[in-house]
Amino acid sequence: MASTPKRRVLAIWCARLAIDRWLRAKALQAEAGEANDRDEGDPTLALITETAHGPRIAATTLAAQAAGVRIGTMLADARAICPALRIEPADPAGDLAFLERLAVWSQRWGPWSALDPPDGVIVDITGAAHLFGGEERLLDDAARIFARRGLTVRLAIAPTAGAAWALAHYGSAARGMGGVILPEGDDIAERLAQLPVGALRLDDDVLLVLRRLGLKRLGDLDGIGRDAISRRFRNRRSAMANPLMRRDQLIGLVPEPMLPVIEHPPAMVQLRLMEPIRHLTLLETVLGDLAAAMMRELEGRGEGARRLELACWRVDGEIQTRTLELAAATRDAAHVCRLFAERIANIDAGLGIEMARLTARWAEPLGLEQTDLDASAAEHGTSLAGCVDRLTIRLGQQAVRRPVMHASHVPERAQRWQPPMETAPAVQHGFAFHARPLKLLDKAEPIAVLYATPDGLPQRFRWRGALHDVARAEGPERIAPEWWREKGAARLRDYYRIEDGEGRRYWIYRLGIIGDGRGGAPDWFLQGVFA
Amino acid sequence: MTELTAPADLSADLPEGLFQASDLAGARWLDGGGDGEGDAREWSPATGFRGAGEIFASGRDGAGAALAVALARSAPRPLAERGLTEESDERAFLWVQDAGAIRAGGRPYVPGLPRDLAHRMVHVAVKTPEDALFALEEGVRCRDLAFVIGEIAGNPRALDFTASRRLVLAAERHRVPLWLVRVDARRDLGAARMRWEVQSAASEPSPWNAEAPGTPNWRAELFRARGLRPGAWWIRPEMATGGRDGGHTLHASRADHGEHPETPGAGDMVRATGD
Numbered sequence A: 001m002a003s004t005p006k007r008r009v010l011a012i013w014c015a016r017l018a019i020d021r022w023l024r025a026k027a028l029q030a031e032a033g034e035a036n037d038r039d040e041g042d043p044t045l046a047l048i049t050e051t052a053h054g055p056r057i058a059a060t061t062l063a064a065q066a067a068g069v070r071i072g073t074m075l076a077d078a079r080a081i082c083p084a085l086r087i088e089p090a091d092p093a094g095d096l097a098f099l100e101r102l103a104v105w106s107q108r109w110g111p112w113s114a115l116d117p118p119d120g121v122i123v124d125i126t127g128a129a130h131l132f133g134g135e136e137r138l139l140d141d142a143a144r145i146f147a148r149r150g151l152t153v154r155l156a157i158a159p160t161a162g163a164a165w166a167l168a169h170y171g172s173a174a175r176g177m178g179g180v181i182l183p184e185g186d187d188i189a190e191r192l193a194q195l196p197v198g199a200l201r202l203d204d205d206v207l208l209v210l211r212r213l214g215l216k217r218l219g220d221l222d223g224i225g226r227d228a229i230s231r232r233f234r235n236r237r238s239a240m241a242n243p244l245m246r247r248d249q250l251i252g253l254v255p256e257p258m259l260p261v262i263e264h265p266p267a268m269v270q271l272r273l274m275e276p277i278r279h280l281t282l283l284e285t286v287l288g289d290l291a292a293a294m295m296r297e298l299e300g301r302g303e304g305a306r307r308l309e310l311a312c313w314r315v316d317g318e319i320q321t322r323t324l325e326l327a328a329a330t331r332d333a334a335h336v337c338r339l340f341a342e343r344i345a346n347i348d349a350g351l352g353i354e355m356a357r358l359t360a361r362w363a364e365p366l367g368l369e370q371t372d373l374d375a376s377a378a379e380h381g382t383s384l385a386g387c388v389d390r391l392t393i394r395l396g397q398q399a400v401r402r403p404v405m406h407a408s409h410v411p412e413r414a415q416r417w418q419p420p421m422e423t424a425p426a427v428q429h430g431f432a433f434h435a436r437p438l439k440l441l442d443k444a445e446p447i448a449v450l451y452a453t454p455d456g457l458p459q460r461f462r463w464r465g466a467l468h469d470v471a472r473a474e475g476p477e478r479i480a481p482e483w484w485r486e487k488g489a490a491r492l493r494d495y496y497r498i499e500d501g502e503g504r505r506y507w508i509y510r511l512g513i514i515g516d517g518r519g520g521a522p523d524w525f526l527q528g529v530f531a
Numbered sequence B: 001m002t003e004l005t006a007p008a009d010l011s012a013d014l015p016e017g018l019f020q021a022s023d024l025a026g027a028r029w030l031d032g033g034g035d036g037e038g039d040a041r042e043w044s045p046a047t048g049f050r051g052a053g054e055i056f057a058s059g060r061d062g063a064g065a066a067l068a069v070a071l072a073r074s075a076p077r078p079l080a081e082r083g084l085t086e087e088s089d090e091r092a093f094l095w096v097q098d099a100g101a102i103r104a105g106g107r108p109y110v111p112g113l114p115r116d117l118a119h120r121m122v123h124v125a126v127k128t129p130e131d132a133l134f135a136l137e138e139g140v141r142c143r144d145l146a147f148v149i150g151e152i153a154g155n156p157r158a159l160d161f162t163a164s165r166r167l168v169l170a171a172e173r174h175r176v177p178l179w180l181v182r183v184d185a186r187r188d189l190g191a192a193r194m195r196w197e198v199q200s201a202a203s204e205p206s207p208w209n210a211e212a213p214g215t216p217n218w219r220a221e222l223f224r225a226r227g228l229r230p231g232a233w234w235i236r237p238e239m240a241t242g243g244r245d246g247g248h249t250l251h252a253s254r255a256d257h258g259e260h261p262e263t264p265g266a267g268d269m270v271r272a273t274g275d
Helices: A017-031 A062-066 A075-081 A092-108 A135-148 A161-170 A204-212 A218-223 A226-232 A243-251 A280-301 A333-346 A373-380 A384-395 B007-011 B036-042 B063-073 B078-082 B099-105 B129-140 B161-174
Strands: A009-014 A045-051 A054-060 A086-089 A112-116 A120-124 A153-158 A179-181 A267-277 A303-314 A319-330 A353-365 A400-405 A415-418 A439-451 A458-463 A466-479 A493-500 A505-511 A523-529 B052-057 B092-098 B121-126 B145-153 B178-183 B194-201 B217-225 B231-237 B250-254
Touching: A009 A092, A009 A135, A009 A161, A017 A045, A017 A054, A017 A092, A045 A062, A045 A075, A054 A062, A054 A075, A092 A112, A092 A120, A120 A161, A135 A153, A135 A179, A153 A161, A161 A179, A161 A243, A218 A243, A226 A243, A267 A280, A267 A303, A280 A303, A280 A333, A280 A353, A280 A384, A280 B078, A303 A333, A319 A333, A319 A353, A384 A400, A384 B121, A384 B129, A439 B099, A458 A505, A458 A523, A466 A505, B052 B063, B052 B161, B063 B145, B063 B178, B063 B194, B063 B217, B063 B231, B092 B099, B092 B129, B099 B121, B099 B145, B099 B178, B121 B129, B129 B145, B129 B161, B129 B178, B161 B178
Parallel strands: A045 A086, A153 A179, B052 B178, B052 B194, B092 B121, B092 B145, B145 B178
Antiparallel strands: A009 A120, A009 A153, A045 A054, A112 A120, A267 A353, A303 A319, A303 A353, A400 A415, A400 B121, A439 A458, A439 A523, A458 A466, A466 A493, A493 A505, A505 A523, B194 B217, B217 B231, B231 B250
16 A cells, blocks of 8 residues: 655745735735825835734834834834834734635645645645646746735745744745755754744744743754753643644644635535435435435525535445536536436445535536526425525515524523524523423513412413413522623513413513512513423 | 236326325325325324424414424425435424514524524514415425424415415425414315314423423314324323434324323224315
8 A cells, every 4th residue: 555645835924914915005006096106116114003002013114124113113113213114004804814815825736725824824735746847846936926926925845834834934045946945855853953943833932931041943952852841841732832842743743733724615415314325226315315405505506516526424434435527517416316326336335324425526606597497496496595585585684584592591682683594603502401482472571460479479360361370380490680781770580481271381480579679569571482 | 918007107207396196195295105095094193294284273372383393393304205314404494474473472482492403493574474475485495494384373365275275285396394383363274284273281290390391282183184084182292312303203192082191092093085
């Protein structure tokens, strides 16, 4: 069996991201003829951020840097050094958004890329360099393209992300090369021994500690023995704060997980089966169902499938995948099933297939055909997105909504409404022993009660003109007002879950208790009906 | 001697969505499909039903909506006909209410819904019954929905036999179960395959607190059904027995011959002579 190829990672460091972006935006404005003042070449400019202690320099142009303006100084100090300094506000959110787009765009050099905030991108180019004629040519290509986009970048290729980052930030490229390359098989530790400890991507306070310990270069870490360092940093669990962990990641002893950026989540449908299937006919049925669901999903996105991947999860822990490429974007489920039919014939079901998933790895925009719209909806049914669209257009946005849980213990606030196709926020579900009604009245309705004792449970109440005898009850469940939201005079509620003589189940509450000093005798309300 | 072609073979040639009239027997929409006779004999409300039904209920309690949810979620997916069952269903469902129904009984409340349904609801609040019928029809035409629940108050003019028939046909054509709760309505003409009238009944004793209401219980009368004998039933959801979704089976027993919920009714179902 062939061993997996060693990883090759490209690190891209946009050394002057904020300034480059600003200059580019300026240039675009000038092209459009909107800019009034024309700057020649390099203006003496700094971008500032507002901090608690006043404006602070976030980025500078080369000219400003030459004039003595340093990043991180207060604006007042910088003005004293360089009175001609022009300032503009920095845009960190815009920089990050730009970096995200850049990360996706950088996938031209490798199949996946990850963000390295605030100003870097990591691209995994394993097995992709030959497409560009080798790693040197790849670097040259990247350097040329970035230069054309007006971005100052430093590039490096190394076997690990840590080493590539270190070389991009601190390595010096040979003349005529786009960046630094650490060839496969070289001893990483030895090659990087002369770099400063800042190349380890550590927090500032850790760097300060290392500097005070007199450890200035990566090679110095080897000199004093691993035990001593591990003892000194024994409480630091995060990689950012532990030089040994970072060093191991840099050398490749410890893997470094990274979150890849995904430009566009692919359309996916899946079917999890209660009983594993072992026969082809059943798999064809499953495929037919998946294909129909996939086509409805794609219809909702206005896309057609070009490449479909069917993955079958087997009970014994194996995955069988089959890929289908289509010459033109399609949303024809029957067509897809026909094409898949011969590919799935040789699937080895093993002990059975328990889950099947169909993914549209590649989809292209495919407009709805106007003539076919109603006919196809009548025949195949509409997608959820299509259905929601139709409902919203006739009934309005306020009419079609999805209720979601909200973190509040006041019952009417525990549910919020949001547009139906948005994903629900993750919240903690309520306790199972807190019985909640199936339906809640829009506004709790006052009821007139008869009770034995003022603080006790009512025996009988009148709601909407009819009398109800309380046969069984559970409570009280005391729900206090949210003091951070309501006025101080808000009263607490005692909820009772009751069942009347005819078996009807209600949720009623008493607003306040006698003698709480927040009003007279407490009132009773009916708020919800149980199943 | 040549064998005659079975009528069932003809249906294979029909395009999707069209089926033979013989398939329209009520039993076709029951769990398992199959031949009507055998299924109808063993039928109980706990059997999954995938068609269109109506539930008449009072606006003063939650029995109508609760029974609709309970019956709708036990409907099998179309794939179940081929012997395939899914582990969990993550499709959305639609709940349509007109203004009268909201005024009478309020809106569905997510913390009180069964946990496997709570995150799947799309709610449509409309002002008029006409809009509610439009939303219901759009809902049953959407095959990405698990089921559709409607609540319409009273006997509006828009909901006549024709509108009802239209809904039922659309629901069965697209195989999306539809349960329409008729809040405070009198029994009028309707085309639904099953028509129930439901009231709350005294709940089961709570296992932990003798004074507290326990598992809900409903007394439901099936007063019109196609292919099934009408009758009254005690229906209650079974207590959750664990598992991710909790068990959502129904427990149903005949209420024709006795008032006690546990009295088993005689299982003498016969096919209705016609309807």
